Amino acid sequence: MLLVFELSGEHETLPKAEVAGCLRALNIPYTEETNSKGFWVIDADTPPGILDTLSKRLGMTHCIYKLIGISKPEEEEIRGLIRNTDITNFIEQGQTFAVRVRGKKPSALERGLEGRAGELIKNRGYEVNLTNPSKTFTLLFTNQTCFFCLLLHSRAKKQFEGRRPHLRPFFSPGVIMPKFARALVNLSGVREKELLLDPFCGTGGILIEAGIIGATVIGIDAQKKMVRGATQNMEFCRINGDLIVGDASKIALRNSSVDAVVTDLPYGRSSLVSGSFRAESPSLFLEQLYQNALGEIYRVLKHRGKVVIVFNSPALQSLFRRYNFLIKEKHEYRVHKSLDRYITVLEKES
Numbered sequence: 001m002l003l004v005f006e007l008s009g010e011h012e013t014l015p016k017a018e019v020a021g022c023l024r025a026l027n028i029p030y031t032e033e034t035n036s037k038g039f040w041v042i043d044a045d046t047p048p049g050i051l052d053t054l055s056k057r058l059g060m061t062h063c064i065y066k067l068i069g070i071s072k073p074e075e076e077e078i079r080g081l082i083r084n085t086d087i088t089n090f091i092e093q094g095q096t097f098a099v100r101v102r103g104k105k106p107s108a109l110e111r112g113l114e115g116r117a118g119e120l121i122k123n124r125g126y127e128v129n130l131t132n133p134s135k136t137f138t139l140l141f142t143n144q145t146c147f148f149c150l151l152l153h154s155r156a157k158k159q160f161e162g163r164r165p166h167l168r169p170f171f172s173p174g175v176i177m178p179k180f181a182r183a184l185v186n187l188s189g190v191r192e193k194e195l196l197l198d199p200f201c202g203t204g205g206i207l208i209e210a211g212i213i214g215a216t217v218i219g220i221d222a223q224k225k226m227v228r229g230a231t232q233n234m235e236f237c238r239i240n241g242d243l244i245v246g247d248a249s250k251i252a253l254r255n256s257s258v259d260a261v262v263t264d265l266p267y268g269r270s271s272l273v274s275g276s277f278r279a280e281s282p283s284l285f286l287e288q289l290y291q292n293a294l295g296e297i298y299r300v301l302k303h304r305g306k307v308v309i310v311f312n313s314p315a316l317q318s319l320f321r322r323y324n325f326l327i328k329e330k331h332e333y334r335v336h337k338s339l340d341r342y343i344t345v346l347e348k349e350s
Contacts, residue, residue: 002033002067003051004140004149005040006102008060013331014183014343015060016040021186022057026050036142038103041067055153057213059160059182063102065138065149066090073106073146075113078139081148082120090137090150096129097121100151103141113139163208169236170229172203176264176310182209184262187329187345188306190215194259197300199248199293204230206262211239215260218253220246249292253300261297264310265290291319298323298348307346314342324349 007015019040023030028050034041055064068085071077091097099118117139122128136151160178165171176184184206190196192214198206201219203226210217211234219241221227227245234241246252267286290311297307307325320327329345 001044001046003042003044003046003152004065004067004147005042005061006063006065006140007038007040008062009038010060010179011331011333014187014333017329017331017345018058018060018183018186021189022054024189025057025186025191026054028054034145036145039140039142039147041147051152055155057182057186058155059179059186059209061155063138063154064152065140065147066152067147067149068137069148071146071148073109073141073144075109075116078113078117078146078148079120081146082117085148087121087124087126091121091126091135093125095134096127096132097135097137098128098130098133100136100138101141102138104143105141163237165203165205168203169232170203172226172229175203175205178205178209181205182213184264184308184310184343185210185213185215187308187343188260188262190260190262190306195257196260196262197251197253197258197297198263199251199261199297200263200266201230201243202226202264202266204233204243206264207241207243208234208237208239210262211241212237217241218258219243220248220251222247249289249296251296251300255299256302258300259302259305261301261305261307261309263308265293265312265316267312287319290316291322294319294323294325298325301348303348303350305348307348309344309346311342311344312339316342317344320344320346 005019028044028046030042030044032042051064069081071081099114101114118128138149138151140147140149163178165175190210194215196210196215197218199220201207201221204219207217207219219230224245227243231243325346326349327344328347331343332340334340
């Protein structure tokens with residue numbers, strides 16, 4: 001089946017990478033057909049029901065469509081494509097429909113294209129329902145192409161709103177937003193019931209999103225107040241998991257026992273807590289903490305397990321090479337003028 005993912009414009013590379021991570025996690029084989037700004041087209045083998053699971057996992061994808069046909073972004077070409085489509089393959093008699101336009105439509109196209117395209121389907125005996133249609137046909141515009149699609153799944157606009165950090169019982173400044181935390185979890189490719197560890201769990205945002213998609217979660221933080229707060233937040237979101245007051249430099253887990261690690265490395269004053277070592281300065285402390293934690297992450301991670309790390313300095317990339325990690329992906333995003341964050345996906349090779 002040819003699928004089109006309408007990607008969020010919030011980041012240039014993360015939305016597509018998140019979809020790819022979910023496809024791996026759900027064992028959906030695919031080949032890339034087209035990759036244009038805002039849309040990703042793949043040919044995928046999708047068992048019944050799997051797309052519903054996929055759509056519920058994704059955080060940075062607006063909609064998933066079935067691709068019906070492709071034309072030039074010109075009205076006569078589009079009308080010809082619709083006329084030549086056997087619409088009975090996509091809608092049953094008695095069902096209603098609507099036509100929507102998404103993407104940047106060329107200025108040469110006149111207003112009212114949705115209505116004129118809809119007339120071509122209506123003339124075949126189907127009734128229009130713009131409020132609650134049985135089927136939604138969509139014209140997706142890129143710079144060079146128009147995709148004629150059938151909407152399969154769309155993300156609820158308020159899916160992540162109720163879990164925004166300031167609405168949880170325990171809040172701490174600088175935490176990542178739920179949608180972004182979900183994307184990080186999906187980059188790891190963690191599967192349902194697999195074990196995901198966040199060794200710097202803070203207020204528990206990553207653990208919450210991992211728990212919602214069915215992963216088993218463990219969180220560690222050196223500060224008791226953070227572990228208490230994360231416990232409150234997870235209970236608020238009805239997520240079960242194990243939370244430990246502990247040191248990421250000495251993780252109390254067995255070798256090769258964790259399927260995935262996702263974490264946002266601490267970098268502020270509150271992160272200067274460890275019972276296992278001392279350092280002469282805050283910068284040396286953090287460098288030693290990161291180095292020790294990476295060694296422990298490597299130890300507890302299973303063979304071919306993924307690590308998704310968020311950090312605030314590109315210099316940390318050199319630490320990854322001290323261990324037998326394979327760097328799979330790199331992403332960068334700007335939080336605000338004075339703060340860039342870096343995301344690296346690592347894989348344990350042996």
